[in-house]
Amino acid sequence: MQPIGAVGLDEVSGLTTPIARFLDGNTDMPTPFLVFDLDVVALRYRQLREALPAAKVFYAVKANPAEEVLTALEQLGSSFDVASRGEIERCLRIGIEPERLAYGNTIKKERDVAFAYEVGVRTFTVDAEAELEKVVRQAPGSTVYVRIATDGTGADWPLSRKFGCDMAEAAALIRRAAWAGLEFGASFHVGSQQRDVRAWDRPLADVGALLDQLRSEGLEAAGINLGGGFPSHYVDPVPELGAYGTAIRAALAANLGGFAGEVLVEPGRYLVGDAGVIETEVVLISRRPDNDEARWVYLDIGMFNGLTETLDESIRYRVGTPGDRANQGPVVLAGPSCDSADVLYEKAGYQLPLDLRIGDRVRLLSTGAYTSSYSSVWFNGFEPLRCFFVSSHDQRVVAA
């Protein structure tokens, strides 16, 4: 295993100029907190539009539901994938038109479907008969996307069997939807932080075959939803976004060449992950029994106040530290709570400078996605992660 060394704070990797300026100006601010550069969201949005010009972007609000983020994306022209009534209400409150919302969660209470329809939402996703019937009853004339199961190979955040139906059921659900007067489409998700640009190939072949079959029955799909999966920059290298665009465009041409409907993508992590940096502090460094080699480094942020995605060490953030990076040694990274499960990285192979000290500031890079909204309300008496939003029209360095 390749050891994961600290990233130098003088190497600007992951630190944009507005973030660096904020951190430099707030060295006494109590930690932990997240600084988020809204310009990175704009950059990522443009990159995605360039890579997949035919696709309409539906930002997955759950990745970072801050109003600042939603407003920035609304101004860029994005649409929004929402997971709940709460997310719908927040989007409407800041002025996003309901036609720009897609209710993408396949698990919805019927009264929430009714609410969504009443406020103007017309796009829903389902993967089961009972869920489709809720849409039939409560959202006449809407477009329903039927989600097809994929195996998630190549993705860092696990994709369980929780979502998606097989091809035969998808066809049956679509026939039922069409019969009930709904528009329909097909959707799938290749798994979050997908590092294989070819992961879209097989589901697109399946979708192509499915839509051909339906077309032969006189049923024409209104759209295809390619899901998310586009990566942020963590420890393990990822392909350039352009490579995803090339691969997906090729798979679309090969399998759905004549498709005239809408093509949707649902990026979450990709648009906001690299935009955030968490500033944290070393609370304690100690050695534990039975482990002579690795120091235990306890930070003031952990699994329960923002770093949920370190679960099973799935998402491995880059760590920036002060100190002598020519002399590093193995560490276990843990959170500040009394909970034994609050250990971030024990097996991943992190190394940090041997001269790291208690009280040092440590930065976790590319932490703009799935951090702040996952924070516990008051676990162990720790406050939820505070967030600050910055931006600038200056030239500045952006990670990767």
Added chain:
Amino acid sequence: MQPIGAVGLDEVSGLTTPIARFLDGNTDMPTPFLVFDLDVVALRYRQLREALPAAKVFYAVKANPAEEVLTALEQLGSSFDVASRGEIERCLRIGIEPERLAYGNTIKKERDVAFAYEVGVRTFTVDAEAELEKVVRQAPGSTVYVRIATDGTGADWPLSRKFGCDMAEAAALIRRAAWAGLEFGASFHVGSQQRDVRAWDRPLADVGALLDQLRSEGLEAAGINLGGGFPSHYVDPVPELGAYGTAIRAALAANLGGFAGEVLVEPGRYLVGDAGVIETEVVLISRRPDNDEARWVYLDIGMFNGLTETLDESIRYRVGTPGDRANQGPVVLAGPSCDSADVLYEKAGYQLPLDLRIGDRVRLLSTGAYTSSYSSVWFNGFEPLRCFFVSSHDQRVVAA
């Protein structure tokens, strides 16, 4: 594997009269929510005092930090184990005297030690040299408990290597503490939801040997902290609390017969777990590809809005449902979010009535501990778990 069947709602198991009355009177209240019976806390407190009359009770605030719970325990005469500055401030705000607080987290910022000392806290726990030095510098004359590592065998919630030092280091830390003018004690934790009443035997033998050694050097301990670990009533049966009392008293007599200092216990789960019931609703029932047998039952509560302890299916709650319990079939239980990791029980072997329907109310019993304060602030746009507190001076049935 024994299948885990549904508990009948007519069997009153886990439902006290005040909780049942609240639920009966609020059948239209939007779910999910937690109903918590404060009388159960009082009952459990008395049971623990009876089982271990010599021990002073320090309630582990993190288990349920609601002010209602803290106030009830304050009136019963409890002291409090706190994990953070936030928990200290909350306890003081509701009028708990600082002498009744022990700062038991072994991972503390030095300025938080200073804060605690300044407001009157005089009891701290450490397990590392650097942590002890913070207490030496900031909390002169206090009592410091040195936490010894245990292996956690027999506990349902995993105990990692995150906490505790070995015996040699404990002795060294205590000598240093005494030399610096601090009082000292020894502490350990056998792991949460500990189902083996003999789990205290070995750490108490170790502590007895340690204190004998220190006594021979002229150092006398001020106290022993037995930690927590006393169980709530989940699916797997647990011994009666009396059996824990008998075993622990025997281990104390055998290893620390002449000990004249204080004995502390830190129950969290035991005092509050059985006091709570979560009311939830079935949002969707479906069958997934590749699994013909088990239905997937999606509830409106999941891993990220209250049921964190289902992580790795560690804590298995009893589930109460309506329907025909003579005809049950296997289910996978999952939460309502778009996150693939939000699956509660897939391997544990739960069975629920075959006639369970979407919209049915389902009750999760003994969910008063480690639920509400673990909820995410706004994950997937879901609100944190709402809580209602009830009590009564009437006679009523209490679980187990």
